[in-house]
Amino acid sequence: MPSVGRITRSLLVGVLHAAGLLGVALELGYAVGPAEYTAIGLLWRYGGLVVVAAVPVWLALRFRLVVPLLALVLTTGYVFGMELTPPGPTFHDVAEFERLDEPTGIIVVENGLYIVRYMMNASVWLVGFLFAGLVEAVSRSDWRRLPAPPACRTGSPHPSLDGRL
Template identity: 50%
Template sequence: MRRAALHAVLALLIGIVHAAVVVGVALRYGYDYGPGSLAPSALAWRYGGLVLLGAVPAWLAFEDRLASPLFVVAVIGGYAVGMELAPPDPTFVDVADIEPGIDEPTGHTVVEDGLYIVKYVGAWYVWLVGAVLAGVWEHVARARSGRVPDPGGWSRLSWITRTTTREGALRVALAAGGLHAVASLGYAAGWGIFGSPLLLVWGAVGGVALLAVPTYLLVRFGLVWPLPVAIVLFLNSVHTQAYVAGPSDPHALYVGAWFFFLGLPLLVAAGEVAARKFLGTFDAYNRI
């Protein structure tokens, strides 16, 4: 109990440091992220989200000895901070300065060579969901493999590896799919992607299926590689939507054409089954 409390305190401190670093970089470059420039609700959402984004992966590392959640946040956050710190510095320009047909200042500002931190903070819940799902994958893969260290029977996620029934695996899969759907659809809504309730329902069904199916294959049948492929596709769609300029909407494609993105993990699953049968290492825990 004392160790668990210590881990929680250390994780919270790391989350606070993470938030302080990100906000500090944002303030250094003139973004309106100070406490005085945000409404209380926006302040709690942004600052609290940054604390969680740093604290949860750290807590999983302390409690379950998992590295992948920290890796996800380090890569995505490191990219945002690194690009923001790299020259040239961001410049804030009124629309009138770049549009020849406008003579008077408009009050609308365009930021050039910047906004990396802003986009990172704006999608903190997406990165957090991706990190948690990566932790679930790492835990199950390590616990059921004899080639890498087991996270340990005391792990907070050990109940997942003890799930052997079809119903139990389905519950875990639906939880993962639901978590993904909330994050994916929430981000899509922020971009105004949904034009009709029918599209929202279609995206919700796909949002659940995209992560539920690979998670079920992992928990029920021990197929390791479909889930990380699905996680990478999810995070890449949001990251590309946020950072890559262009007329297309990568995350809209991800939400609308989810059946294609589900097909990729299924192809990986088929390849893994074939390879492991060829090597004589596949028994699906005697459940196929």
């Protein structure tokens, strides 16, 4: 049975990850607040941000796999970097581009939306992080120069895990 402590720490990191990204997105003026989504949409988007960070942390704590965690840090750092370095996001009404007299109410964002795209594609990023973990686990299991993940070593305290991921 998985350690509750590892799961709790992983979920805590996931919640902090989601809160940080959403805080920056709201500060930049993106419409990502809870009022913008249905209950299912809210669960999918906010829950996705939590899970996309919690799973690599859990893999690092449970199997000592560092590649998914490194990929998470690099991806999140890239998103924050693109959003927070100049030029910041600029919001324009389509009327400005079409030279219309009255605003249309359709807003276009320039130099931004990295956080929103990351949030919308959290499931894709999660699959990528899981694949990176799988590649690392297989590499560490088959390559003698790298230490095998704990679950793959013989003499494991859990006999059911010997030789298995």
